Amino acid sequence: MPQYVQDRLNIYDALLLLQGLGNTVLLCVAGLGLGLVIALFVGLARASRFRWLSWPAAFYIEVIRDSPLLMQLYLVFFALPLMGLQVPILVAGVATLMVNSSAFMAEIVRAGIQAIGKDQWDAARALGMGYLQSMRYIVMPQAARVIIPPGVGLLIGLIKDSSVVSVISYIELTRVGQILTEKTFLSFQVFGIVAALYFVLCYPLSRLAVSAERRLKVSG
Amino acid sequence: MVKVKNIHKHFGHLHVLKDVSLDVARGEVVVIIGPSGSGKSTLLRCLNYLEPIQSGEIWVDGIRLDHHKTNIRQVRAEVGMVFQSFNLFPHLSVLRNVMLAPVIVRKRPEAEVRQEALAILAKVGLQDKTDAFPSQLSGGQQQRVAIARALCMQPKLMLFDEVTSALDPELVREVLDVMKQLARDGMTMIVVTHEMGFAREVADRVIFMDEGQIVEQGSAEDVFDRPQNQRTKEFLGKIL
16 A cells, blocks of 8 residues: 555544534534525415415425526536626535525425414414414414424435535535545545434434424324 | 494305395394305304405494404404314413413413413313313313303404304203303304204394395294294204
8 A cells, every 4th residue: 555545544534524524514504594494484475375475485496496406506606606796615505505495395384384274274363363473373383293294304305415515615524525535545434434424413303303293292 | 233234245156145234232142043055154254354255344343344454353353253163273272272362462461361261261161171282172172162262352242153063962062051151141142053942042133044145033933933934934844
């Protein structure tokens, strides 16, 4: 084996992995967090009975859902600068994840809202509640139960898909994995560790969803 | 209390209410009967604007119902409604079901509302169920919670939309008893029902509706024992 190839992982590599983990967390918390907020509004608009709200929301959802995440990332990172808008790597990554997740999540939110029957709206309106009060106190708490399982599934999927941001050289977990394998050729060990770290990120979320679902469960 | 002037209501091509007019005085108990599809439930739902009307006027306690949002919500807060299928909020306890609207719509202090809610729940015989969830209750108990929920808003008018139709026969009485008590307390009530015994006992006026029109009205004795209109006679012949 040539001298310049490092044959084991050292403490600096471990630190680099931790940095990658931290950056992936940053990317996902910011991107998916903002995406959730947007999804709430787009989902409400999509479920609206007013067409001037629901149609643009449907258009947004379809355009985003039906194009690849990687192309969206390229568009943000490479195409926007052509229009004179230079975007830092992290911002491009966060923006892409935000837009992408919001479209999928909006559709889940819409389905959750529409799963709540007209009866509940009638009862809320008959008591003098307005749209926002009905939504906040009656519909959303019940819709949450419908939204959480597929919603968390989506988030877990997107945490893993955030690895595509490695293509614009953002030093997140997957990019670190690539760097370390190029340096050590220990592909099996390095990618094994990277995969385990993704698991560490996603598994608690999965458990959280199960317990939230149990807590929100309405018998009958 | 309620003034309905020449209202018309369409569902698409279907003309469900045809030129209906109705006056209900304060403290009056009006029972509306009629075959299914006659428009009685729709009329009730128009009175708090859960259904919009195409023409005519509806006045509740001196306020005209129109498309103005504040008016509608203001009126709805004054008008209690109880539904055939209870429509309790399944994610809230019995006490929370009753307390929610007075606190967030009327903006009354929570402690005061809690006292009143507990008193009303005791009145409908559910003092030991305040922490239960709707799914843990029988149909009759759920419907009594629904009545309590409406009463806690301190309504001036109560609308009952076939409230015993979804109940097992042995549970009907406990709900009717609560309604009778309410009538004795002087509540203004408009009741759509198939319970003719209840109508006889409690109604100040019985209205018979058919095909979107008020066909006949009068005291329970007049309508049940001496119906004038042919359609009333046919309907009563079928059900009595």
